[in-house]
Amino acid sequence: MGQDAPRRIVVVGGGTAGWMAAAALVSVLPSQRVQVTLVESEAIGIIGVGEATLPHLRHFNETLGINEADFIKATSATLKLGIEFVNWARKGDSYVHPFGDFGTEIAGLPFHQAWTRMRAAGKARDIGAYSLPVRMCAANRFDRPAEDPADFASRFGYAYQFDATRYAPFLRQHAEARGATRIEGIVDTVHCDPETGDIERLDLKDGQEIEGDFFFDCTGFRGVLIEQALNVGYEDWSHWLPCNRAIALPSEKSGPTPPYTRATAHQAGWLWRIPLQHRTGNGHVYASDFIDDETARQTLLDNLEGAPLADPRPLRFTTGRRKQFWAHNCVSIGLAGGFLEPLESTSIHLTQIAITQFIELFPVDNDYTLERESYNAHMTREFERVRDFLILHYHATERTDSEFWNYVRTMPVPDSLTEKMALFRQTGRVGRYQQGLFLEPSWLAVYLGQRIVPQSWDGRLDTIPEESLGQSLTTIESQIDQAMSRMPDHDTWLANLAGVEAETRHG
Ligand SMILES: Cc1cc2nc3c(=O)[nH]c(=O)nc-3n(C[C@H](O)[C@H](O)[C@H](O)COP(=O)(O)OP(=O)(O)OC[C@H]3O[C@@H](n4cnc5c(N)ncnc54)[C@H](O)[C@@H]3O)c2cc1C
Secondary structure (H helix, E strand, O other), rough: OOOOEEEEEEEEEEOOOHHHHHHHHHHHOOOOOEEEEEEEEEOOOOOOOOOOOOOOOHHHHOOOOHHHHHHHHHHOOOEEEEEEOOOOOOOOEEEEEOEEOOOOOEEOOOOHHHHHHHHHOOOOOOHHHOOOHHHHHOOEEOOOOOOOOOOOOHOOOOEOOOOOOHHHHHHHHHHOOOEEEEEOOEEEEEEOOOOOOEEEEEEOOOOOOEOEEEEEEOOOOHHHHHOOOOOOEEEEEEHHHHOEEEEEEEEEOOOOOOOEEEEEEOOOOEEEEEOOOOEEEEEEEEEEOOHHHHHHHHHHHHHHOEOOOOOOEEOOOOOOOOOEEEEOOOEOOOHEEEEHHHHHHHHHHHHHHHHHHHOOOOOOOOOOOHHHHHHHHHHHHHHHHHHHHHHHHHOOOOOOOHHHHHHHHHOOOOHHHHHEEEHHHHHHOOOOOOOOOOOOHHHHHHHHOOOOOOOOHHHHHHOOOHHHHHHHHHHHHHHHHHHHOOOOOOHHHHHHHHHHHHHHHHH
């Protein structure tokens, strides 16, 4: 593997992860540096769930040179401003984790400090009233954020809800047009160098042999290279995140398309509702130690808002991660690298981080020990931080109505999370991580939504008269009203997409 010859990268797996990786490699790296071959098997197929995303996917698509309107049309996507959580802290509760800030700084301090003081005085509304994307969700409005950072309407982000079976084929076209080669076949035998342990060659069932310098394992839960061949091991986090099964079921649309995903807590897990242009995606994620499959299936059927469009599809998973994401000359990406249950739509995002991180660390010579260590440390941190954030949703509950909720409410949680929760409860400060996906507004949304309210606020606010703080809150509400008055409803925005695109391109 010399520096002068292009590196032969073999991607095994053609699901969302495999084609995201192949498309990114050929779009971002010059053909003098990489030659990308992707092996996939139609006989095995893809998992085909994974419909809700995070705002960062927009950046991924942009980096690849993908036009947003083309993507939205090809994947029947809708826009997503956040996730509504129903029945999590208590039955009857509802809050939105939005992609955007709450309010604006008051007296140079985070908005929620003033809000906490005014709430204690009985003079503040629910925190969601001061968030533009939360209000947009409630009113079913959508528009792209304003480009001028001084405009209040610039203060949010958005993601997509899309048909998971359509993104990989869309990326395939993109990748093949830029030089990626696709091979149909099933990997049967993985040959490793007896001295180094590196993967040298893959033998397919039909007799084809594929050599490579570097291998991406994107084979989903199977982990054909990283686990079956390299045996790196799996760190199981089921004791903190006990949901281990899901049933997916699409249904007919009913009513206007909400610009958000809904996660409704149930007896031993939660139901997702993801609105797409042509149908609604539904599913029940549950813990098999606490509910049987038939009851879980019935719960899903009983809660559909439209007629089912297929038979319920059962799925099994173990929450956790590979002990090494990158071992020898093999990087595991997507479900092959690990899985954190889909409560915060993080899986495709973790795939995106894995790909970008690998490209940043792309080995320049044959000794890439340092790159590998750095990659594994980075991905471990990302996974652990998402894990803590997910645990928070379950652990910070007041529900006592089932064995499942009693378990998650009382279970010991990672120290990193215990400390963060205590800091917020006592001081209203959101402990920051140096890196990590979810930033202060996200933690804030979930803390408050799960009824963890700070016992105090920043003392500097006590020098400001209550009337003045009240005025600041009212101003924020009217700025939100003003911003929303210019926005169409979500369905109108989607219907006008072609027109909006033309304006954006010429504007
Ligand atoms: C219940 C559930 C809900 C989810 N919801 C979300 C969500 O809302 N948002 C989100 O971001 N993510 C979600 N995910 C995760 C998301 O589905 C995955 O991250 C995404 O689909 C990527 O999957 P993948 O490409 O890693 O694996 P797969 O789709 O399983 O693809 C594996 C590929 O490997 C190939 N393959 C396997 N073995 C071989 C072999 N021996 N030889 C050749 N090819 C082989 C297969 O043919 C296939 O092409 C969800 C997952 C589950 C289980």
